Amino acid sequence: MSRPVRLGMFLVGALGLGALLVAGLVGLPRFGDYPGPYGDLIAQLAVPQRHMVNTVTAVVFDYRGFDTMGEELLLFAAASSTALLLRETREHDTEDLVAAVRSDAVRAAGGLGAIVTLVVGLDVVAHGFITPGGGFQGGVLLAATFVFLFISTEYRAFARLAPATYAEPVESLGAGGYAVVGLAALVYGLAFLENFIGLGVPGRLSAGGSAILVNWCAGLAVCGGFLVIFGETLQENMAERYGRSTR
Amino acid sequence: MVPLQLVAVLFVGLGAPAVVLSRDLVKQAIAVAIYGFALVVLFLVYQAPDVALSALVVGSIALPLVLVSAIARVAAQGKRKGTS
Numbered sequence A: 001m002s003r004p005v006r007l008g009m010f011l012v013g014a015l016g017l018g019a020l021l022v023a024g025l026v027g028l029p030r031f032g033d034y035p036g037p038y039g040d041l042i043a044q045l046a047v048p049q050r051h052m053v054n055t056v057t058a059v060v061f062d063y064r065g066f067d068t069m070g071e072e073l074l075l076f077a078a079a080s081s082t083a084l085l086l087r088e089t090r091e092h093d094t095e096d097l098v099a100a101v102r103s104d105a106v107r108a109a110g111g112l113g114a115i116v117t118l119v120v121g122l123d124v125v126a127h128g129f130i131t132p133g134g135g136f137q138g139g140v141l142l143a144a145t146f147v148f149l150f151i152s153t154e155y156r157a158f159a160r161l162a163p164a165t166y167a168e169p170v171e172s173l174g175a176g177g178y179a180v181v182g183l184a185a186l187v188y189g190l191a192f193l194e195n196f197i198g199l200g201v202p203g204r205l206s207a208g209g210s211a212i213l214v215n216w217c218a219g220l221a222v223c224g225g226f227l228v229i230f231g232e233t234l235q236e237n238m239a240e241r242y243g244r245s246t247r
Numbered sequence B: 001m002v003p004l005q006l007v008a009v010l011f012v013g014l015g016a017p018a019v020v021l022s023r024d025l026v027k028q029a030i031a032v033a034i035y036g037f038a039l040v041v042l043f044l045v046y047q048a049p050d051v052a053l054s055a056l057v058v059g060s061i062a063l064p065l066v067l068v069s070a071i072a073r074v075a076a077q078g079k080r081k082g083t084s
Helices: A003-026 A038-050 A055-063 A065-088 A104-126 A135-152 A155-161 A164-187 A211-242 B003-021 B025-045 B049-083
Strands: none
Touching: A038 A055, A055 A065, A055 A211, A065 A164, A065 A211, A104 A135, A104 A211, A135 A155, A135 A211, A135 B049, A155 A211, A164 A211, A211 B049, B003 B025, B025 B049
């Protein structure tokens, strides 16, 4: 295709897209406009009904807890398929691989990062029903702890502490535990994922009932899932760069 | 729109083309991380701290990490093919 023809096609496409975009932007509701009653209702009901101060997490892990289970299983499927695809084609092993970090500055910064992400991660998961946060965000932070460990020490330390042998059970425990907590409600004669523990005091760590368990399960599942994905791609890298060929 | 919101929108508006127009993959991964952080500021300024926290962990930790890891893998493969 010649340059003028391509340019012409681009212009037609750009103008069409631009026109659609402008038409769409003109039809947008006013800034800050909120028509639906759902958010207003939840904001009023979450504290008296569920004793959860942070309504966003209340929606995620209680009111719409079933949807969140789907999201969590989605991450589980993504991590599992990553592991499946990468392990199948691996040509080098990383058994006795040595790739230590030699820079003191990187070691210090990485070590500090690992401590900070571990503490903040646990805090974010635990206080999900009080302040912004919850299992998902905290889970990624907890996974980041192990990444900092890789940055500050060496690959073997990471591989020993967060290999598939630990990351996969943690992920499965989280993903399965979520469903088990949901099913446990059935034993009490309640609906799936309905609260079967005392509601606790609003604004305290005890607030939330069985959604607390669900929250921690999500944290484990997300942490494990990201570790599986990162661990697999990392091992792939290390094997390709430093590993001995097994074929 | 208060000035703070205007600045946040401006940074996001500048960040997105910067990501698209980066040609070097590693630089692009760094640009996408910074752009992710600009989004975090935007969400925070618009009073959505929960979304900001999610955007922070996904956009500034998880996504760049997977990207850099994948880029390094492809680069390593190219190097091996080049020498042997």
